Amino acid sequence: MTERTAIEDLETPVLVVDLDAVGRNIAAMQGYCDEHGFAFRPHIKTHKIPAIAHLQLSAGAVGVTCQKLGEAEVMAAAGVRDILVTFPLVGRAKAERLAALSRTVRISVAADSPRVARDLSDVLSRDGLSVGFLVDCDTALGRTGVQSPKQAADLAVLVDSLPGLRFAGLMTYPTEPESGPWLGAAREMIEALGLQVGRVSGGGTPTAFRTHEIGEVTEIRAGTYVYGDVNCIDDRTVSPEDCAIGIRSMVVSRPTRDRAILDAGSKALSSDPPAYGRDGYGLITKYPDAKIYALDEEHGYVEIRAGLEGLEVGEVVTIIPNHACTAVNMHDETVAHRRGEIVAVWPVAARGKIK
Amino acid sequence: MTERTAIEDLETPVLVVDLDAVGRNIAAMQGYCDEHGFAFRPHIKTHKIPAIAHLQLSAGAVGVTCQKLGEAEVMAAAGVRDILVTFPLVGRAKAERLAALSRTVRISVAADSPRVARDLSDVLSRDGLSVGFLVDCDTALGRTGVQSPKQAADLAVLVDSLPGLRFAGLMTYPTEPESGPWLGAAREMIEALGLQVGRVSGGGTPTAFRTHEIGEVTEIRAGTYVYGDVNCIDDRTVSPEDCAIGIRSMVVSRPTRDRAILDAGSKALSSDPPAYGRDGYGLITKYPDAKIYALDEEHGYVEIRAGLEGLEVGEVVTIIPNHACTAVNMHDETVAHRRGEIVAVWPVAARGKIK
Numbered sequence: 001m002t003e004r005t006a007i008e009d010l011e012t013p014v015l016v017v018d019l020d021a022v023g024r025n026i027a028a029m030q031g032y033c034d035e036h037g038f039a040f041r042p043h044i045k046t047h048k049i050p051a052i053a054h055l056q057l058s059a060g061a062v063g064v065t066c067q068k069l070g071e072a073e074v075m076a077a078a079g080v081r082d083i084l085v086t087f088p089l090v091g092r093a094k095a096e097r098l099a100a101l102s103r104t105v106r107i108s109v110a111a112d113s114p115r116v117a118r119d120l121s122d123v124l125s126r127d128g129l130s131v132g133f134l135v136d137c138d139t140a141l142g143r144t145g146v147q148s149p150k151q152a153a154d155l156a157v158l159v160d161s162l163p164g165l166r167f168a169g170l171m172t173y174p175t176e177p178e179s180g181p182w183l184g185a186a187r188e189m190i191e192a193l194g195l196q197v198g199r200v201s202g203g204g205t206p207t208a209f210r211t212h213e214i215g216e217v218t219e220i221r222a223g224t225y226v227y228g229d230v231n232c233i234d235d236r237t238v239s240p241e242d243c244a245i246g247i248r249s250m251v252v253s254r255p256t257r258d259r260a261i262l263d264a265g266s267k268a269l270s271s272d273p274p275a276y277g278r279d280g281y282g283l284i285t286k287y288p289d290a291k292i293y294a295l296d297e298e299h300g301y302v303e304i305r306a307g308l309e310g311l312e313v314g315e316v317v318t319i320i321p322n323h324a325c326t327a328v329n330m331h332d333e334t335v336a337h338r339r340g341e342i343v344a345v346w347p348v349a350a351r352g353k354i355k
Numbered sequence: 356m357t358e359r360t361a362i363e364d365l366e367t368p369v370l371v372v373d374l375d376a377v378g379r380n381i382a383a384m385q386g387y388c389d390e391h392g393f394a395f396r397p398h399i400k401t402h403k404i405p406a407i408a409h410l411q412l413s414a415g416a417v418g419v420t421c422q423k424l425g426e427a428e429v430m431a432a433a434g435v436r437d438i439l440v441t442f443p444l445v446g447r448a449k450a451e452r453l454a455a456l457s458r459t460v461r462i463s464v465a466a467d468s469p470r471v472a473r474d475l476s477d478v479l480s481r482d483g484l485s486v487g488f489l490v491d492c493d494t495a496l497g498r499t500g501v502q503s504p505k506q507a508a509d510l511a512v513l514v515d516s517l518p519g520l521r522f523a524g525l526m527t528y529p530t531e532p533e534s535g536p537w538l539g540a541a542r543e544m545i546e547a548l549g550l551q552v553g554r555v556s557g558g559g560t561p562t563a564f565r566t567h568e569i570g571e572v573t574e575i576r577a578g579t580y581v582y583g584d585v586n587c588i589d590d591r592t593v594s595p596e597d598c599a600i601g602i603r604s605m606v607v608s609r610p611t612r613d614r615a616i617l618d619a620g621s622k623a624l625s626s627d628p629p630a631y632g633r634d635g636y637g638l639i640t641k642y643p644d645a646k647i648y649a650l651d652e653e654h655g656y657v658e659i660r661a662g663l664e665g666l667e668v669g670e671v672v673t674i675i676p677n678h679a680c681t682a683v684n685m686h687d688e689t690v691a692h693r694r695g696e697i698v699a700v701w702p703v704a705a706r707g708k709i710k
Contacts, residue, residue, distance in 0.1 A: 011448045011710050045652065067653045087618070087653055088607040090669055093366045112608055115668050136608075143654055144608040144616050252443040253467055253491075253499040261499050263442070267684055267709050271626050297400065297680060298422045298442055298709065299498055313470050314445055325652060329622055330684075332707050352687050354622050354653065355366050 007337050012250040012316055013268040015331040015348075019338050021244035022052065022226055028242075029208065029225050030059045036212045039199065041065050041084055043223030046325045048350035049334060050078030052226065063106070065203070065221045069097050070353030072107065078349070082106045084201065086171060086221070088116050088136070088144060095123035098131065108132035110171040110201075112146050117159050124164030132168030133159045134201060137186060140176035149186035156190045156197075169197050173221075174204030180215040187216065206235045229324035230283050234276040246285065246318035247327065249300065251311050260311040262292070262300035264319060270326035271295055282319040287311065292319070362692050367605040367671055368619040370686040370703075374693050376599035377407065377581055383597075384563065384580050385414040391567045394554065396420050396439060398578030401680045403705035404689060405433030407581065418461070420558070420576045424452050425708030427462065433704070437461045439556065441526060441576070443471050443491070443499060450478035453486065463487035465526040465556075467501050472514050479519030487523030488514045489556060492541060495531035504541035511545045511552075524552045528576075529559030535570035542571065561590045584679035585638050589631040601640065601673035602682065604655065606666050615666040617647070617655035619674060625681035626650055637674040642666065647674070 007016050033040040042056045043065040053064050053075055063082025066072040072083045088111040089098055098120065101107050109131060111117060117133060124131055135155045138145030146152045152170060160167040170186055172179050179202060187197045202217035205224040211217050224231070227245040228238030249264035269282050269292075281292040281300065290308060294301040300319075304311060311317070321327035328334070329351055336344040362371050388395035397411045398420040408419050408430055418437025421427040427438045443466040444453055453475065456462050464486055466472060472488060479486055490507045493500030501507045507525060515522040525541055527534050534557060542552045557572035560579040566572050579586070582600040583593030604619035624637050624647075636647040636655065645663060649656040655674075659666060666672070676682035683689070684706055691699040 011446070013709050088616075090605055090607045090618075091366070112610060113668055116607075138610055142614070143651070143656065144610055147610055250445055252445045252471075255467060255493055255499055255502055259497070261443075263445075264709075266625075266627070266681060267707070270621075271681070272621070296498070297684070301498065313468055326621060326626070329652070330707065330709070352622070352685065354368050354619075354685070 005342050007248065007335060007340050007342060008316070010248060010335060012248050013264040014248050014335060015328065015333070016246050016248055016335045016337055017227065018244045019336050019343060021242050022055065024242055025226050025228065025238060025244065026056055026059045029222060030061065032209055033220055034060060038211060038217070039219040041201070041219055041221050042226065043203070043221050044071060044075060044350060046223035046226055046328065047334070048328055048348045049346045050075060050080065050349055051344070051346055053078070053080055056226070062219070068353050068355060069094055069101070070355045071350040072101060073097070074350040074353060076101055076105045080105070084108045084110070086110045086173065088112065089120065090116055092119070092123070095120050099123050099127055099129055102129050102131050108134060108168055110134040110136045112136040112144050112155070114155065114158055117155065117162055117165060121162035121164040130164055130166055133165045134169050134171040135159070137170050137172045137183065139172045139179035139182040141174060145172065149182060149189050152186040153189040153193060156195055157193060160195055167195055169199040169201065171201045172203065175202030175207050175211060175214055175217055177214055183216040205232060205237050209237065224324050227324040230278065230320055230322045231275040233320070234274065234278055243320050245320065245324050245327070247282070247321060248316055248318050251313050251315045251317070254311065254313050258304050260302040260304055262302060262317070263298065264300045265298040266295045267297045267330055269295060269300065269319065269321050270323060270330055272323040272326045274322045282321045285318045285320060287317065360697055362603065362690060362695050362697060363671070365603060365690060367603050368623040369603050369690060370683065370688070371601050371603055371690045371692055372582065373599045374691050374698060376597050377410065379597055380581050380583065380593060380599065381411055381414045384577060385416065387564055388575055389415060393566060393572070394574040396556070396574055396576050397581065398558070398576050399426060399430060399705060401578035401581055401683060402689070403683055403703045404701045405430060405435065405704055406699070406701055408433070408435055411581070417574070423708050423710060424449055424456070425710045426705040427456060428452070429705040429708060431456055431460045435460065439463045439465070441465045441528065443467065444475060445471055447474070447478070450475050454478050454482055454484055457484050457486050463489060463523055465489040465491045467491040467499050467510070469510065469513055472510065472517055472520060476517035476519045485519055485521055488520045489524050489526040490514070492525050492527045492538065494527045494534035494537040496529060500527065504537060504544050507541040508544040508548060511550055512548060515550055522550055524554040524556065526556040527558065530557030530562050530566060530569055530572055532569055538571040560587060560592050564592065579679050582679040585633065585675055585677045586630040589629065589633055598675050600679050600682070601675060602637070603671055603673050606668050606670045606672070609666070609668050613659050615657040615659055617657060617672070618653065619655045620653040621650045622652045622685055624650060624655065624674065624676050625678060625685055627678040627681045629677045637676045640673045640675060642672065
């Protein structure tokens with residue numbers, strides 16, 4: 001028996017990632033940031049793998065972004081030295097874990113309420129620790145974040161007064177055209193109060209390459225750009241050729257001429273629908289016209305139009321998922337390859353870290 | 356410090372299961388099957404935990420159902436002795452794993468094509484092994500399965516002729532009113548050819564308690580009944596009081612009076628929408644009128660109507676998910692409790708077993 005080296009030989013369903021495309025995507029985003037003088041802080045929620053975070057850091061990233069503390073713990077244990085946690089850390093248990101992390105890595109946080117700032121301050125100052133705090137600003141989305149530049153300034157002043165916290169700047173997600181004026185107004189109010197706005201962190205792959213037109217932002221956070229997905233193809237941030245991610249899946253049933261069933265369902269692709277009006281649950285690279293019209297947990301339903309040859313039982317296809325982040329989170333392992341030759345099998349170390 | 360014993364003390368988000376309700380649900384379904392003389396073969400895809408499978412077996416189940424071979428391997432390793440794998444096993448690697456499993460447990464499979472039957476036969480007969488094979492019949496859903504009773508009979512005859520396979524009966528999912536006549540016609544054709552239809556296996560929680568009205572089915576497979584979920588509440592198979600599953604989640608932001616943000620998003624609840632016309636991504640038990648109107652991966656968006664008190668930052672709520680199976684698959688651990696007291700923390704051993 002020869003050693004297994006080609007992705008064609010892998011059992012399905014399986015998540016594979018083309019490292020050549022990953023390299024091109026990292027170079028493109030870092031190049032943009034370097035050209036315009038932005039700090040780049042990739043979000044690890046797309047890949048969830050320390051080895052890829054280190055590729056991003058080697059290319060010039062200033063640190064990484066994590067959503068949950070559990071992801072930050074994985075990255076810190078793997079040698080990442082500078083981490084921003086953008087999800088509000090509420091409650092004593094989270095504060096204690098943040099304190100522990102802050103002893104070993106440079107960590108900063110973002111939140112939108114005095115309550116959270118005070119609770120973090122209590123625990124951090126007790127131990128003589130200090131963490132950078134960015135004020136989370138709701139400039140466009142309507143999710144978390146203070147609702148006005150005035151509220152941002154109020155929270156900045158409070159944070160500046162609290163032991164254990166350093167006011168480090170502003171954070172928003174996503175960066176939209178209206179984010180620029182909003183953040184500018186907040187920055188001016190805060191500076192007028194005598195505080196320095198260390199950094200202004202904006203996020204999201206869809207608008208990342210337009211950040212220089214939006215203004216105010218000094219640091220870019222983006223995650224999906226590294227793999228691409230159907231949504232990135234549709235919003236033209238990653239070309240189909242640069243989509244690094246694929247779920248290899250086998251046709252396991254062909255009950256009728258117009259229907260094939262794949263072994264990749266929502267447990268392999270996630271049930272996220274496409275973001276931009278397209279129909280279907282992922283793109284079959286070899287048969288772009290064969291629509292994955294429904295998913296059960298283990299089954300993908302494919303509509304076969306008249307005239308399409310292929311997709312018989314046993315055929316393996318590659319599916320680009322609608323949303324890379326949620327698809328990756330379904331997999332325990334990622335198989336990295338170059339031109340189909342396997343170069344690494346990485347545990348998805350930060351998968352499922354919801355705490 | 357006292358030992359942690361109450362679910363109130365757990366960090367969020369976390370999956371909890373009320374073992375008293377689990378016991379009631381197991382008793383109700385097994386009682387129904389016993390009353391009507393059905394064999395019961397629970398689907399483990401809902402809980403994915405050997406300890407709960409053993410509760411079901413102790414109550415009288417004849418074995419378990421698994422969707423993927425990886426789930427069957429987990430259950431076999433945990434001492435489950437009789438397993439039906441309902442997902443078609445295609446390709447050499449799957450056949451070899453099936454052969455290995457069949458040496459240690461009583462295992463049966465279901466599929467819908469001559470190709471799959473022949474490939475399994477090749478590997479099993481080579482080793483002198485034998486596995487029960489049920490013909491997968493598409494009686495209602497339009498997913499996998501042979502398309503007519505005649506096709507079922509043809510495949511039964513082929514299976515009966517193949518070494519390494521025993522024709523064991525018919526399988527369908529879900530059991531619908533039209534499934535009875537379909538399966539009856541197939542059974543009669545097969546019996547007329549001189550073969551015995553050992554068992555007729557029907558599936559699905561929504562119609563399980565009506566199986567005696569549908570006819571033909573001799574074995575019931577159901578999974579979701581054991582935990583319940585929003586869909587079970589809506590189709591009245593499990594009452595709200597008997598819903599055993601909850602995702603405990605904390606309010607982490609209250610940016611406006613009409614919006615709260617929870618720390619449970621699609622990575623804790625799954626992004627499955629409700630099945631029966633209801634709106635929203637899960638039911639907050641304490642605030643049934645507060646709608647979870649959107650999910651991001653880590654964020655749940657809650658609409659707060661005028662007059663609703665509560666859901667301030669730091670409050671922890673319990674969410675019944677729309678779909679128990681997909682929600683469970685997002686969690687590495689399940690905390691089992693009785694009246695809020697923790698009695699076990701179980702790894703979700705069969706989580707993510709997509710192969």
